[in-house]
Amino acid sequence: MKKITLFVFLLAFAFVNAQNDDKTTDKLSFAKGTQFVNLNLSLNTTNSDLNGAIQTQESRNFGFSINPSYSYAISDNFFLGLGLGYTTNSRENDLNGVLDNEASTNSFSVFPFVRYYKGIGKKLAFFVQGETRYSHSKNEVNNTNARTTNSFFFGVRPGLTFMLSKNIGLETSIGALGYTTSNVEDEGNNSESDFNSFNFSLNSSNLLVGLSYYF
Template identity: 80%
Template sequence: MKKITVFVFILAVAFANAQKDDNTSDKLTFVKGTQFINLNLSLNSSTSDLDAQTQTQESKNFGFSINPSYAYAISDDFFLGIGLGYTTNSRENDLNGVMDSEVSTNSFSVFPYVRYYKGVGKKLAFFVQGETQYTRSKSEVNNTNARTTNTFFFGVRPGLVLMLNKNLGLETSIGALGYTTSNLEDEANNSEVDFNSFNFSLNSTNLLFGLSYYF
């Protein structure tokens, strides 16, 4: 919810700047040959407690992700790019002060993409990004019972960029519309399961913030 509130605030500021810019100059345009490097970072940490008459449970969660990418404009406002990603998550459950279980997940991804910008002010532009993403994740419970998941995503993400100066842009995107297919292999019981879904998501897990350097 906090992420969505921040997104709405940025959107409001961006529109205010676009309104002012409309009266003074042309729309933001990225000419052919422009390049940019983008970096998205996220960090989350939480703790929950449950006190009962006979036991006390505590759960600690920690997650971190980093997603660098590079893109090149093959024509005005139209970019081809590629990105890499790494995500790690861990959850530790304690029972009466003693560790009961620990779940850890590490994921690596690669995502080639295309992106088209539409300027709406001197410093603001909306964009639509079409991408194909492959992610390989491995989860373990107490360092055993490994589960490996291979996931493909095909879809689009809308977003906007607000240029802070000539080269530096504040970027955000929310939501994803697309098709996801996954294959899960569970070593504990030697099983394999396939998942397929087509959905449109606006939840906070698909809300991304980052900085881009254009040159």
Template identity: 30%
Template sequence: MKKLLLSLIAVSALAFTTQAQTEKGKFMLGGNVEFKSIKENGASKSNTNFNIVPSVGYFISDNFAIGTGVGFGFAKTQAGTTALPNAATKTQEFVVAPFARYYKGINESFKFFGQLSVPMAFGNNKVTADGDNYAKISKYNNVGVALSPGFAFFPSKKFGIEFSVQGISYNNNSIKDNNGTKIGDSDKSFSIGANFFAPKIGVQFYL
């Protein structure tokens, strides 16, 4: 009887550990940071990309959270020629990405999840001929929808390491000049499928 009681206590403890990270009323804090610098052959300077989008979510029920990410993106591309060696283009954008996520437990340390997000980016494009004086030439809005599967590993009940892949996504990008006139047609794209050899890796804190 004593062994049975201890076994029941152990099972209950494991169930609590599994539930503790994603139970109703908990918060999840995370996000992503990306930096990339590539120097093309013959270019005087490197192309750079930087993105930071911290996120916060709240579990409105066990294993189901809603939240949003808010951040900033920056990209600079060298476009120099022999005549204009310092010519470059620069993109700056404000990013908002509301999401909903559902977890399905495997055991006390692993859970699958599916995330539906609506990433939106609002930015502008600038150019320079001398590398110093930038002039805005256009602005753009990018709105998308993405459904991404993944799984989380929990070394502790307040910390998770995530691996996710892109599943299904749709993007609509619209560009306008400084007068608000639309430039060309909207760039719409749809993709389905996941590259399991190129997962996204991230961390989340559960409070």
């Protein structure tokens, strides 16, 4: 919910600036040959307690992700890029003050992408990013490698870029429309499964906020 609120705030901020920029004829544009490097970071922690008459339960969750990328404009406002990603999540559950179980997931990804910008203000541009993302993740429960997942995502992400200066841009995007295919190997029951889905998501897990350096 906090991430959604942040995105709405950024949208409102961008809209106000776009109205001010409309007083000029210039719109934000990126010339052929422009390059940028981008870094998206995400951190989240949660703690919950359940106190009952017989037992107490406590759950702790931690998540962190980093996604650096590089892109080059092959024509005005149209970029080709490549990104890498790493995500880690862990959860610990205590029962009556004693560790009951723990789980962790580590994921690595690579995602080539294309991005097109449309200026809507002197410092503001809307973009649509089409990407193909391959992810490899391992899930461990109580230090046992229980599940390995390989997945491909094909889809698009919309977003906004606001130039804080000539070279520094703040960007945000939320949601993804696309198709995902996954293969899951479960060592716990020695099984293998395939999953395919087509979905449109606006949840906070798909919110990306980062900084870009253009040169």
